[in-house]
Amino acid sequence: MLPGMAETPGTTRRAPAGAAVLREDVTDAIRTAVFEELAAVGFARMSIEGIARRAGVGKTAVYRRWKSKLALVLDLVTAVAVQGLPAPATGSLHGDVRALLEVAAHALRHPVASQVIPDLLVEAARSPEIADAVKAALLDGRQGVAAVVVREAVARGELPEGADPDRALDLIVGPLYWRLVVVRGDLPKGYLDGLAASAVAALKA
Structure with a gap:
């Protein structure tokens, strides 16, 4: 199956035009930023804004991957x-x-x-x-x-x-x-x- 396409029983459906492709280098940068932010301020004071700033990306790049800072941190813990x-x-x-x-x-x-x-x-x-x-x-x-x-x-x-x-x-x-x-x-x-x-x-x- 070609990238950007998803199969359902009996049909083949193309992903919507303009669907976001999550770049692995951006994901890695966000994960690195999480460690740095946690070391600097701790979990309670950590924010998506601070993580995005350290990673050099916009907040939307973080939210495309994780719905909250808890989900992000637990993903790393897991x-x-x-x-x-x-x-x-x-x-x-x-x-x-x-x-x-x-x-x-x-x-x-x-x-x-x-x-x-x-x-x-x-x-x-x-x-x-x-x-x-x-x-x-x-x-x-x-x-x-x-x-x-x-x-x-x-x-x-x-x-x-x-x-x-x-x-x-x-x-x-x-x-x-x-x-x-x-x-x-x-x-x-x-x-x-x-x-x-x-x-x-x-x-x-």
């Missing part, structure tokens, strides 16, 4: 949150947990996590809409991965029937989030290995 998915398949519970920690550590050290997520959590406490959106972006995908890891561990006999994926996610990612996002500490050599061993021991207890 992109980081899903890095490394789908679930690991190392063949052992310890291997899967260690792989999950590696992915989570990479994501939590990304500028989206260190600069954006704390701001969004503050806003989420005030707005059910933001709270639901943040949960969908940050938690839902991870819950699915944890469910697969637990299910496979149960099938191998490493965990008992009825093992709770939510508890597994708390034990695996919770300490890492505390250290990297709340405390903002470094990860000493061997930290992820030790955390993986501790999480697996807790899950088997």
